Amino acid sequence: MGLTQQLVKFCTAEVPEIAAAxxxxxxxxxxxxxxxxxxxxEFAAFRRALMVDEGPAHVFGGDEAGAAxxxxxxxxxxxxxxxxxxxxxxxxxxxxxxxPAVMALAETLDTPLTEAIxxxxxGVEASIMVxxxxxxxxxxxxxxxxxxxxxxxxxxxxxxxxxxxxxxIRNALGLCASMASGLKSQFGxxxxxxxxxxxxxxxxxxxxxxxxxMSAAKEGLEGPLGxxxxxxxxxLAVKMPRKDWQINSISHKxxxxxxxxxxxxxxxxxxxxxxxxxxxxxxRTHPRWMSVCNILEPKKGxxxxxxxxxxxxxxxxxxxxxxxxxxxxxxxxxxxxxxWREKIEVVEDDSLTETQSxxxxxxxxxxxxxxxxxxxxxxxxxxxxxxLRVKVQALLGxxxxxxxxxxxxxxxxxxxxxxxxxx
Numbered sequence: 001m002g003l004t005q006q007l008v009k010f011c012t013a014e015v016p017e018i019a020a021a022x023x024x025x026x027x028x029x030x031x032x033x034x035x036x037x038x039x040x041x042e043f044a045a046f047r048r049a050l051m052v053d054e055g056p057a058h059v060f061g062g063d064e065a066g067a068a069x070x071x072x073x074x075x076x077x078x079x080x081x082x083x084x085x086x087x088x089x090x091x092x093x094x095x096x097x098x099x100p101a102v103m104a105l106a107e108t109l110d111t112p113l114t115e116a117i118x119x120x121x122x123g124v125e126a127s128i129m130v131x132x133x134x135x136x137x138x139x140x141x142x143x144x145x146x147x148x149x150x151x152x153x154x155x156x157x158x159x160x161x162x163x164x165x166x167x168x169i170r171n172a173l174g175l176c177a178s179m180a181s182g183l184k185s186q187f188g189x190x191x192x193x194x195x196x197x198x199x200x201x202x203x204x205x206x207x208x209x210x211x212x213x214m215s216a217a218k219e220g221l222e223g224p225l226g227x228x229x230x231x232x233x234x235x236l237a238v239k240m241p242r243k244d245w246q247i248n249s250i251s252h253k254x255x256x257x258x259x260x261x262x263x264x265x266x267x268x269x270x271x272x273x274x275x276x277x278x279x280x281x282x283x284r285t286h287p288r289w290m291s292v293c294n295i296l297e298p299k300k301g302x303x304x305x306x307x308x309x310x311x312x313x314x315x316x317x318x319x320x321x322x323x324x325x326x327x328x329x330x331x332x333x334x335x336x337x338x339x340w341r342e343k344i345e346v347v348e349d350d351s352l353t354e355t356q357s358x359x360x361x362x363x364x365x366x367x368x369x370x371x372x373x374x375x376x377x378x379x380x381x382x383x384x385x386x387x388l389r390v391k392v393q394a395l396l397g398x399x400x401x402x403x404x405x406x407x408x409x410x411x412x413x414x415x416x417x418x419x420x421x422x423x
Contacts, residue, residue, distance in 0.1 A: 034078035062421035074221025075100035076197030090131025098123035100200035101252035127153025135234030147182020147195035154203020174216025263357035287348040
């Protein structure tokens with residue numbers, strides 16, 4: 001069975017309870033990132049420029065718009081802080097592509113939250129399936145999986161909400177094949193979060209256009225001259241999930257920067273050393289991250305989010321990387337951090353996985369210490385919930401974070417979207 005056929009069939013699959021529970025946690029995390037992202041001054045003009053159409057879908061910051069526009073804005077704003085979830089199987093941020101499409105369209109359709117959660121779970125799982133099918137060549141050559149595979153996930157989620165028939169679902173995926181896009185060259189700029197917003201909008205539009213009767217290539221994703229063939233896809237074998245869904249191994253961020261830095265930061269957090277005792281520091285990481293988050297001398301806050309050396313120096317000097325406000329232009333120019341990062345070396349190590357990091361600390365005494373962390377170490381839903389609640393409280397404050405949590409664990413979709421206007 002080809003990938004397109006699998007996705008068409010998967011669109012109506014039953015969602016396991018544990019997968020839906022993980023999706024609710026991602027909804028909580030995603031909404032918090034979007035509410036906080038709407039306060040970023042750099043994106044104020046972007047947000048205002050798009051408030052030109054009317055509709056029922058809530059936009060982060062307090063406005064309302066049509067479903068496609070809301071998906072675009074909310075996808076962009078929720079990725080503005082680069083603090084949202086990641087899946088390392090294909091190195092993508094699934095929630096910021098899928099959830100904006102689902103929530104905006106669900107509001108338009110007056111869909112119960114439980115059904116929206118199921119659609120989002122299907123979409124996230126589908127985006128990972130497409131990402132695995134495209135393979136690492138697609139990512140390594142320069143395509144942003146959040147935007148490319150994420151658009152297909154958003155499309156399938158929207159198709160489920162609209163209850164499209166098999167022909168319409170196939171057409172929606174075919175239309176998406178001509179629309180999905182996004183480049184890694186945008187990392188460190190405002191266009192990186194825009195990639196997520198464009199993917200979400202694509203999902204809404206492709207599904208609505210297919211519903212209206214627009215046709216597309218039946219194999220637009222995987223056929224000759226299709227998306228995979230023309231975008232360095234490897235066409236690797238993938239299968240629909242059975243018991244173990246990929247979403248169950250999603251990784252949430254507890255540092256407000258590129259997820260490629262998190263294993264290093266978690267390991268470094270165990271150092272418990274004064275900087276005057278450290279003579280030098282070597283960070284070993286998987287080769288794939290060297291072209292993603294190894295900006296050696298970041299000049300602005302957005303670039304700091306993609307810098308091993310700078311974030312390591314921040315941590316050692318006591319600046320919390322869990323605080324989004326610390327990734328500022330001022331922090332990028334901080335003289336003490338700039339001076340300290342010169343003692344830090346970053347090297348690739350293909351014996352490590354993409355979720356692992358190994359740090360070698362050389363002390364002034366001559367002693368050498370090694371610290372290691374793997375982001376895929378098991379974490380229960382209870383522990384994950386507790387860590388996310390701490391994160392969201394730091395982002396939004398106690399009152400707003402509690403209101404959002406109560407909305408997310410309920411079944412009133414309007415209660416969730418009303419939180420989007422939180423100050």
